[in-house]
Amino acid sequence: MNDRPLMAKSGEGTDLARTLVGHTELVLTAANALFGGPGGPTRLGRSWLQFFGINGSEFERFRKHLRVAAAAHDWGKANQGFQGEVGADDHAAGQVLRHEHLSGLLLAEPSVLDWLRRQGLDEVVILAAVISHHVKASEQSIESPLLGTKGTVRIRTDHEDYLAICRLIEAEVGAPCSALPLTPTPRRTRWKESDIEARSRAISTILRRARSELFDDQERDRRRWIAAVRAALIVADAAGSASVRMDRDGDEDVRGVLVRWIRNCFAEELTGDFVWREVVERRIADLRGRGRWDESRGESFRGRGGFKPFQCTLATLGPRVLMTASCGAGKTLAAWNWITARLDERPAARVVFLYPTRATATEGFRDYVSWAPEAEAALLSGTAAYELQGMFSNPDDARHDRASYATDPRLFAIGCWGKRIFSATADQFFPFMQYAYGPLCTLPVLAESVLVVDEVHSFDRSMFATLKRFLREFPEIPVLCMTATLPESRRKDLVDHCGLVEFVEDTHAKSDHDSEYPRYHIEWIERDQARKLIAEELEKRRRVLWVSNRVSDCQDTFNDFDTGDGYVDPFGTAVSCYCYHSRFKLAHRQARHKELIGAFQDAVKDDARPRGLLGATTQVCEMSLDLDAEILVTELAPIASLIQRMGRCNRDPSRMRKQPPGRVYVLRPEAGREKPYEKEELALAACFVDRVAGRDVSQAELDRTYQELDPGQVEPSKLCPFLDSGPFAVGRVESFRETDEYSVPSILDIDESKVLAAIAAKQPIDGFVVPAPRHLARPVNPEASRLPRWLWIADGTRYEPRIGFDDRKRPDQGAKHNG
Structure with a gap:
């Protein structure tokens, strides 16, 4: 016998959390703490079954499948090659196959499968969870699992820890298995390449047959069982693995640390009272302090005046809504009222705002989510840690003295579990549908959340297809989708096929006619004419936004008007010029964003002196720029993009009736320079401009014209590997976003x-x-x-x-x- 323990993780020492037996026990502990034990499900356990459409009475069956899979998931690490990889065997020659594939081969022995069936277990559910818990189990890799290191797999059946894993599996199944060894073998069990290949073909046959059966509509529930157990194993394994990095109190046992941490993460529910008090009231106080909130006007919600009618009406429309409201109308505050109403009806554990870009997620966090207590609020994006640095550096900001909104970086994706109110990019959650590992680990957050998805018009086709599938497959999650404008085809998808209740701002707010008021005057313009016109308007100290479709054109525009110290008009007055697009270092992009927004916002203050401003920008303005220009120059773009760009012109409803309509000039397209758009999109957009050019138009008229011209093309459906791949699972075979190869x-x-x-x-x-x-x-x-x-x-x-x-x-x- 070898006194050296078998290891599950590399690292110094033989800490319980790193040993094979210790880690397996911790994953079982995490499964109980997360989803529930013999006494019944936790709140997350109930939400998890509801999320996957599994009846709550099936909890004990779910729990048993999960725990058997957890006991067996790392069984395959008990081989000489893996032990060498983690530094626990000095004579190993490298891995011959992945450890989870070996776990599956051990489980797929005919006598073991027969034993599982006799105990009333679905062997395919357990096999699928075990063999794919690292989402690297394709049909090809299961049938031909060898990694390239030729040789023999030496399974450590001679080691007591191998037997300990066998005993754990038996305990979870609830019956002894004659196929599992009771005593160590004299030597390590050897599987030659031919043995591995034969066993791999056998398990591949089992899983392929199961996949064929699962395509039958009558097997929909079984597909969901596989998805629910596999995802639960992945998150329990992630928690068990992270336990070694959790803070301990003195000599606290690692199991106790893990259970305490999980319970703290999933202990409390969110109520409408909490969200209203800690987020909405604080945001309103901030707006009031800046002269942007008047309680004596508008309608009342929860006893607080000052709301627009549609912001109150939205809250009454139930758990699945599509809201269309113009830019600057107050959609986000309406969404918080809707959230409050949902939580009043049924408390949930999380509130999640999802945005299509990092910039919009950051703005959503800054404007609303960050008003929640710092222990509750989180910004999740690929650059969140950097974005949070110095976000509230102004000592006058009420949030200035808060230590941090960051999640625990030591715990990677599960570090967000301790937060309850999120502003995030859609990439942090939705790609669980494509088996992205990080979003799979955030699934416990999503499964018990109230969800708001903003700017859905800007989702590319791949993202929108994922959103549609999510809405159809997981109907228990309250979801509000928001947009300023939407093609008719997408509207029909969300309303007719996904079951959202449609809510359009102006149809529910007859006393508030901002959307019908003439807001823009639109004209075609040639480029040379536009440059001359804008030079004249800057001399008159106008605020101008110029939107290009390409970064190089944006830079050219900036250079045309900027002399290094700003454009100087004939009267000697400096005009401030700003360049803002996607191709900056993030540090500089933040600075350019702040400068541009600050200049335009300062220019419209009541005591501000008129000044000429030019913002040269690109498509990034369509979502992330909260500014109000008097004049917009834009290149021709798809209709939805044009409407979004116009939303940055004559934006303030309080000033709209006191000043002329905002002037919008659309540059005629140049042949051969259509990219990044398609010719067909621009041709339709040209028809749109022809219809509204030469006169004053309202926001509502723009939307009606858009709907009249929309071709109503059906966007293609998208494969959802999470639900469609059956027992197999491979991360990122399908991309959440359409890829940018440039x-x-x-x-x-x-x-x-x-x-x-x-x-x-x-x-x-x-x-x-x-x-x-x-x-x-x-x-x-x-x-x-x-x-x-x-x-x-x-x-x-x-x-x-x-x-x-x-x-x-x-x-x-x-x-x-x-x-």
Whole structure:
């Protein structure tokens, strides 16, 4: 016998949480703490079954399948190759196959499968959960699992820890199994390549047959069982693995730490009173302090005056709603009223706002979510840690002295479990449908949440298809989808096929006619004419927003009017010019965003002196710029994008009736320069502009014209591997977003030493990252650099903090550099 324990994790020492037996026991402990034990389900356990459409009376059956899978999930780590990988066997020659695949092969022995069936267990549910709990189980990898290290698998049947795992499996099944060894074997059991291949073909046959059966509509419930147990195992395994990084009180047992932490994360419910008091009231107090809230006007909600009628009506419409309201109308505050009403009806554990971009998620967090107590609120995005740095640095901000809204980075994806109110990018949650591991770990948050999905018009086709499938497959989650405008085809999808109740702001607010008031005057314009016109308007100290479809055109516009110290009109008055697009380092993009927003907002204050302002920007303005321009110049774009861009013009309802309509000038398209859009989209948009050009129009008329012109094309359905792959599971085979092949996340070559220093200091490097054109960047060489493999390196001489990364052709460079 070997006195050295079998290990599940690498690292120094033999801490219980790192040993194979200890880790397995911790995963079983996590399963109980998360979902419930013999006494019945936890609140999360009830929500989990409800989320997956499983009757609550089936809890004990769910629990038994989960615990058997948990006991067996790492069984395959008891092999010499894996033990060598984690430093527990000095004579190992490398892994021959993945440990979870070996776990599945051990379970798939005919006598073991027969034993599971005799105990009333669905062997396919357990096999699927075990073999795919790292979401790397494709049909091909199961049938041919060898990793390339040829040789023999030596299973540690000679070790007491192997027997301990067998006993754990027996205990969870509830009956002895003659196929499992009772005493150590004299030698390690050897499986040759031919043995592995034969067993792999056998298990592949079982799983393929099951998958064929699962496609039958009558097997829908079984598909959901597989998904529910597999996902539960993944999150229990993640929690058990994270226990080694959790804070302990003195000599506290790691099991006690894990149970305490999980219970703290899932202990409390959110009520309408809590959200109203801690979020809505605080936000209203902030608006009142800035002169933007008048309780003597409008309608009352929960005894508080000052609301627009539609903001109150929305709360009465039930748990599944599609709200369309114009830009600047107050959609987000209406959403919080809706959330409060849902929580009044049925308390939930979380509130989640999902946005399509990091910028909109950050704005949503800053404006509303951050008013919640810091222990409750979280911003989740790929750059959240960096975005939160200095967000409330102003000492006059009521949130200035709060320590941190960040989740615990040591716990990775499950670090968010302790928070209750979220502003996040959709990528942090919805890609569980594509088996993305991080979003799978956030599923316990989503499963007991009230959900708001904002800016749904800007979801690309892939994202929108995922949203539709989520709405259809998980009907128990209260969901509010919000948008300023929406194509008729998408409206029908959400209302007719996904069951959302449609709510349009102006149809429920007859006393509030802002949407019918002439807000814009729209004209076609040529480029040369536009430049001359805007020069004249800046001399008159107007606020101008110029939106280009390409970064290079945005930079050209900025350079046309900026002299370094600002454009100077003939009277000697400086005009402030700003350039804002996606191709900045994140640190500079934040600064440019803040400068642009601040300048436009300061210009409309009651005591402000008129000043000329020019914001040169791109599509990024469609969602993340809360500003009010007097004049908008925009390139022709798809209709929804045009309407979003117009929403940045004549935006303030309190001023709308006191001033002329905002002027909108649409640049005629140039042949051959349609990208990033399609010719057909722009042709339809040109028809739209023709219909509304030459006169004053309201927001409502824009929307009606859009609906009249919308071709009503049905967007394609999307495969949902989470529900459609049956017993197999492979992460990211399907992408949540439509991929952008043009840009790659890069750092400038001149920043490489700074980035390496930040990595060494365990500091975020997001501030250095800039999306650069692929053809102007080179991938990191992992063998020669300590930089992350996902990064690329771009030419620092092409970057300037005021205009960002410049991909325009240089005089001394060939066409290959022409962006």
